[in-house]
Amino acid sequence: MxxxxxxxxxxxxxxxxxxxxxxxxxxxxxxxxxxxxxxxxxxxxxxxxxxxxxxxxxxxxxxxxxxxxxxxxxxxxxxxxxxxxxxxxxxxxxxxxxxxxxxxxxxxxxxxxxxxxxxxxxxxxxxxxxxxxxxxxxxxxxxxxxxxxxxxxxxxxxxxxxxxxxxxxxxxxxxxxxxxxxxxxxxxxxxxxxxxxxxxxxxxxxxxxxxxxxxxxxxxxxxxxxxxxxxxxxxxxxxxxxxxxxxxxxxxxxxxxxxxxxxxxxxxxxxxxxxxxxxxxxxxxxxxxxxxxxxxxxxxxxxxxLGLALDEGTREGGAERPVAQGSHCVEFSQAVFAYESKGDDERPFNLGPLDLSIRSGELVFIIGGNGSGKSTFVKLLTGLYLPHQGQVTLNGEAIVPATQDWYRQHFAAVFSDFYLFKKLLGLDPSLVASQADGWLKTLRINHKVTIQDGEYSTINLSQGQRKRLALVTAMLEDRPFYVFDEWAADQDPQYKDVFYGELLPELRARGKGVIVVTHDDRYFHVGDRVLKLDDGRVVEASSGSAFSAGFRAAPMLKPVARSSG
Ligand SMILES: Nc1ncnc2c1ncn2[C@@H]1O[C@H](COP(=O)(O)OP(=O)(O)OP(=O)(O)O)[C@@H](O)[C@H]1O
Missing domain, CATH: 1.20.1560.10 (ABC transporter type 1, transmembrane domain)
Known part of the structure; x- marks a missing residue:
């Protein structure tokens, strides 16, 4: 009652x-x-x-x-x-x-x-x-x-x-x-x-x-x-x-x-x-x-x-705060994220403790086997998850629930299980007008899709083509950090070349921090660093050019205690 x-x-x-x-x-x-x-x-x-x-x-x-x-x-x-x-x-x-x-x-x-x-x-x-x-x-x-x-x-x-x-x-x-x-x-x-x-x-x-x-x-x-x-x-x-x-x-x-x-x-x-x-x-x-x-x-x-307390109408903190300008640095200090234990004997997966930093103008590749924690890392990096221990900071400011939404606004991402919105929602119309056609051309999709009244003319395309459109959307977001989770996995070699050879260097040249989860070791030389994850830990870190010389033969840097750009 x-x-x-x-x-x-x-x-x-x-x-x-x-x-x-x-x-x-x-x-x-x-x-x-x-x-x-x-x-x-x-x-x-x-x-x-x-x-x-x-x-x-x-x-x-x-x-x-x-x-x-x-x-x-x-x-x-x-x-x-x-x-x-x-x-x-x-x-x-x-x-x-x-x-x-x-x-x-x-x-x-x-x-x-x-x-x-x-x-x-x-x-x-x-x-x-x-x-x-x-x-x-x-x-x-x-x-x-x-x-x-x-x-x-x-x-x-x-x-x-x-x-x-x-x-x-x-x-x-x-x-x-x-x-x-x-x-x-x-x-x-x-x-x-x-x-x-x-x-x-x-x-x-x-x-x-x-x-x-x-x-x-x-x-x-x-x-x-x-x-x-x-x-x-x-x-x-x-x-x-x-x-x-x-x-x-x-x-x-x-x-x-x-x-x-x-x-x-x-x-x-x-x-x-x-x-x-x-x-x-x-x-x-x-x-x-x-x-x-x-x-x-x-x-x-x-x-x-469902965690949606309806009678408590608080907005997530930091939602109104504008995205910070200038150069940025995301830093992980002893950051740990753990999935909940299912109660059976199986050990729950732990990511971390991680110590690393990623700065503006850096291109970092993340590699690792299936289940090594790459996607979990991407969710922690983009602020979808918060660390259970240690901390993640942006320009020295700790990311906590009160700053989480603000933090997330610094990232544009194409996830491996991305969703493509037909409408270009919440984007700067002048940026769309000036850059959208260019990106469609760069990604060789302009013959299939145009942008009309703030939306793509169609999204009924092949998976690879839709992924290219998701990338166009991310480009138009113009955020300080870019995250791509296995973007190139199902692209033809010519689009891989465009992605690694043109797009990523261009983003870096614009001062963006770029994090790319990938297996394409052929292109590691274009990056600044390669971090390898194994069972949730960074086990190797190397410069991109060292990796491109041959992954196994590459001289390893010492296991990362705290690596920065
Ligand atoms: N939603 C989830 N709930 C509980 N545990 C999860 C969840 N997603 C992943 N895990 C656990 O985290 C581990 C790492 O998964 P993750 O998706 O981060 O790996 P990955 O390196 O991206 O793998 P892949 O290369 O296969 O995509 C998995 O082995 C699994 O045990």
Whole structure:
């Protein structure tokens, strides 16, 4: 219940003024309902059959009820739509500002499930708020009416209702647990859907793989979802039935027991029965909201567990700070990055401790075998990861969460698993106008692609061609440091020549710090240094020309304790 309260508070957090208005109009709707109820009860019991006052009161209250109901619904729907929009936007911002490692650990399927399913569940919960508020107002008003009719009888009703609600609470906890299980199974199913779309070629080519995947993996996950959905619905139905028992029990007690125990007038008795029957609608409405609210609550928990605390709107530090000008130096001092242990016997991979520095105007090659830590190093270097021990500094300033976003703005990168945006987002338009065509020509892609209205004319190209476009984008970013992770691996020799022979020297000549992960030892002579990684440590460092003379025969520098340019 505490969590539910926190969830409701979360939904209503940014709407103080709106909330006051909603409460007032809701209250008016509730009170006028009760007034109407009292007048009808009076009319039924014969009082004022001829009185004009009662007729006027009836008409006035009915009009007040309809109009306040309309107004409060309108206000609430406006609020709900605004909240849904804000929620979606907030969530996107939170995703791009969350720690990269948190997102990586959760996996794209979980992020997708959150962006689609969880926001949807939250949206439904927000959409239900108008009805919830009105129903609460009506129930509160009816309770007031009951207390006014007979406080002793009302006390009896409250005691019975509290006892019933304690039982309800137990049942609701179970509904919540099962809603969580439903969400978990959805996550698994989303993961399979992702494999289904991304592994389409592999599935189509191999009937056995396809059949096993669809009939076993997907079916199992879908069956689990069905089972958990069924359990949740059954538990919800039990909860619902319990409330019905409670409700009719209460009416029975009022009609059968109260007249014997308490001296209730005929009018109070009909008033009670009438009000209780009138309360059935709002009560069911309220209970109907329970599954929606619990799904919303679970969604909020999921979103928060993704490291995206939605109710804490702090921007990542340093985001507004401009990129430093002049020459730069990135320095690693005893920097260690460690992947979390999976809990099995396997030793988790550790990068470092690393001591090295990379300056403006330097071209550094990074080499090493599969799994030696090159890509991890690139993520640490570009500020996607923060070191767990030691530190990374830029011009002497330590990179911590407060400076991390600022630090990242000093890098342009083409990752080995790069993503190419069709639009040239956030780039300086004058730079695009003056340089883009030149880079397209340099990379011999100008016959295929042009830039129109700030976007590439097409990105439906071969993988190698798309990589060349990713490189063009990086060039147009004009950042102090450039990082290329296996850029040339799938390029034709002529593009390799352009990359190593023209582009990298040009970047260095412009005073950029350039870091290239590569296996192309043929070109090492164009670099200043070559660093070799093995099992997360720099085991060799040499000048580029020494490497080009033959990697194995090259005179090794001593294992790097702290190498600088
Ligand atoms: N996302 C991850 N989660 C946990 N461990 C990881 C993750 N990515 C990499 N590792 C671990 O880090 C080690 C180094 O991986 P990394 O990708 O940095 O190597 P690499 O040198 O780039 O390899 P390759 O040449 O094959 O691309 C791996 O052996 C693996 O154990």
């Amino acid at each position: 505490m969590k539910l309260y926190r969830f409701l508070l979360f939904l209503l957090r940014d709407a103080r003024a709106m909330m006051v208005l909603m409460v007032l109009t809701g209250l008016l709707a509730g009170l006028s309902s009760v007034g109407l109820l009292a007048v009808i009860n009076k009319l039924i019991n014969g009082a004022g059959t001829t009185s004009e006052g009662f007729a006027l009161a009836f008409i006035g209250l009915a009009m007040l009820k309809v109009s306040s109901n309309y107004l409060s619904q309108l206000l609430l729907v406006t609020f709900a739509q605004k909240t849904i929009l804000k929620l979606g936007m907030d969530l996107c911002w939170k995703v791009v500002r969350a720690p990269y490692r948190t997102l990586e650990r959760r996996g794209p399927h979980e992020i997708l499930a959150t962006l689609t399913d969880d926001t949807n569940a939250m949206a439904w919960a927000v959409n239900g708020l108008p009805g919830l508020a009105i129903n609460v107002a009506i129930l509160a008003g009816c309770s007031l009416y009951l207390a006014w009719l007979s406080w002793q009888a009302f006390l009896g009703v409250v005691v019975l209702a509290v006892l019933g609600l304690l039982g309800y609470r137990q049942l609701y906890q179970r509904v919540l647990q099962s809603s969580l299980a439903v969400r978990e199974s959805k996550g698994v199913l989303f993961e399979h859907f992702r494999s289904l779309t991304e592994g389409m070629k592999e599935l189509m080519l191999h009937r056995g793989r396809r059949d096993t995947f669809v009939e076993q993996d997907i079916r199992q996950a879908a069956e689990a979802l069905r089972r958990h959905n069924l359990i949740t619905t059954t538990q919800y139905l039990t909860t619902d039935s319990w409330t019905q028992v409670l409700f009719y029990g209460l009416i029975g007690v009022i009609l059968l027991l109260f007249p014997r125990l308490l001296s209730l007038s005929g009018e109070s008795l009909t008033g009670y029965a009438f009000a209780m029957l009138y309360m059935i609608g709002p009560m069911w409405g309220l209970l109907g909201m329970v599954p929606t609210l619990s799904r919303g609550q679970v969604a909020l928990e999921k979103i928060e567990s």
